[in-house]
Amino acid sequence: MNRTGRRRWLESIGAFFVAGRLPTTSITSPPSELESAGKPLQLADFQPRSMLHVPETKVPRPRYPVIDIHTHLSVTAKSDNGVGIGEAMKYFAPVEALLPLMDRKNIRVMVNLTGGAGKGLEEAIRKFQQPYPERFVTFTEPWWERTNQPGYSQFQADEIVRAHAAGARGLKILKTLGLYLREGISKGPLVKIDDPRFDAMWETCGSLGMPVAIHVSDPEAFFLPTDRFNERFEELNNHPDWSFYGGDFPSNAELLEARNRVLARHPKTQFLVLHVGNNAENLPYVGECMDRFPNMRVELGARIGELGRQPRMARKFFERYQDRILFGTDAVPHGTDTPQQVFDDELYEIYYRFLETEDEYFDYAPAPVPPQGRWRIYGLGLPDGILKKVYYENAAQLLRVKI
Numbered sequence: 001m002n003r004t005g006r007r008r009w010l011e012s013i014g015a016f017f018v019a020g021r022l023p024t025t026s027i028t029s030p031p032s033e034l035e036s037a038g039k040p041l042q043l044a045d046f047q048p049r050s051m052l053h054v055p056e057t058k059v060p061r062p063r064y065p066v067i068d069i070h071t072h073l074s075v076t077a078k079s080d081n082g083v084g085i086g087e088a089m090k091y092f093a094p095v096e097a098l099l100p101l102m103d104r105k106n107i108r109v110m111v112n113l114t115g116g117a118g119k120g121l122e123e124a125i126r127k128f129q130q131p132y133p134e135r136f137v138t139f140t141e142p143w144w145e146r147t148n149q150p151g152y153s154q155f156q157a158d159e160i161v162r163a164h165a166a167g168a169r170g171l172k173i174l175k176t177l178g179l180y181l182r183e184g185i186s187k188g189p190l191v192k193i194d195d196p197r198f199d200a201m202w203e204t205c206g207s208l209g210m211p212v213a214i215h216v217s218d219p220e221a222f223f224l225p226t227d228r229f230n231e232r233f234e235e236l237n238n239h240p241d242w243s244f245y246g247g248d249f250p251s252n253a254e255l256l257e258a259r260n261r262v263l264a265r266h267p268k269t270q271f272l273v274l275h276v277g278n279n280a281e282n283l284p285y286v287g288e289c290m291d292r293f294p295n296m297r298v299e300l301g302a303r304i305g306e307l308g309r310q311p312r313m314a315r316k317f318f319e320r321y322q323d324r325i326l327f328g329t330d331a332v333p334h335g336t337d338t339p340q341q342v343f344d345d346e347l348y349e350i351y352y353r354f355l356e357t358e359d360e361y362f363d364y365a366p367a368p369v370p371p372q373g374r375w376r377i378y379g380l381g382l383p384d385g386i387l388k389k390v391y392y393e394n395a396a397q398l399l400r401v402k403i
């Protein structure tokens, strides 16, 4: 529309005299109240406070004792492009610093998934599990740096036997497998999750009764461009290395299907698929996998933000799979970088509130801005029977511990 055309159109809707007083460019400008309020608000500065008048239930202690099956008390000290290298370990907190919070929050057992391998594993066990065998459980990890050496398959299977003898109770797989580990460890093509060189490792875990806690893939949004349509824009903007968009990364679906082939090929091995089967956004898909693979269980760590924004779907999921869902947080002492994982009272209270109450529209992480996406969550109000299973019974059965 040219100038005259627009003038005629404005006249026809009776807006000409209003618009006519303004410079032509102002017709599409923001209303004057906003102009006087100053600059446009930056997304990062937006911290809206809910005006809802709804119940706020404080849950300082859970209704039943808890086994937190997903924590990180130690980590391999050295890494090369996301691949843990060597036996030296780093510790996030001394054992004595953990016990008071565990007692306050009724956490009977914490499972340190990233216990390392070889001498590192032995040290991690000495630090936590040995002095407090009823409170700490340790998992071992594969020797990623040896995966391209001849004889790796047998070596790794033997290492699982050694780790078991040293006191490890399970095996942890980080998303290293599928997203970081390459044929040349940090370079070359990515190693596939269902690569046959790991078959002996999966089988050995099965024969020793060691569950495999496996994290493959990541939220769906991490595989999309970090742009204005990405629902986790701020999170990816804060952690650009979490984006697996482009490059030679497989798709989220390819990673999940490769994992499924591993589950199918090793039916006697118990897999605890972390982060709600690594696809908490798609519970129908996770449910299908649970139906297909009786050796699959899931854990909740760092995904109540996903479950709690679809409380009706999530509640049905809990009802149907109540014997195969385990409590976990992915907590890391001093993990202030990612508030959804920081090991403190507030984090556990949010998990307890989410599982036990029917509270509406509350924060899923102790942070001024929701760190995994700008939404809030709704409690599931689970009945006692399900709560008990999720809090500790399912984990106690899998880990063969008594509570």
Ligand SMILES: [Zn+2]
Pocket (backbone or CB within 6 Å): 070, 072, 301, 330
């Ligand atoms: Zn984790």
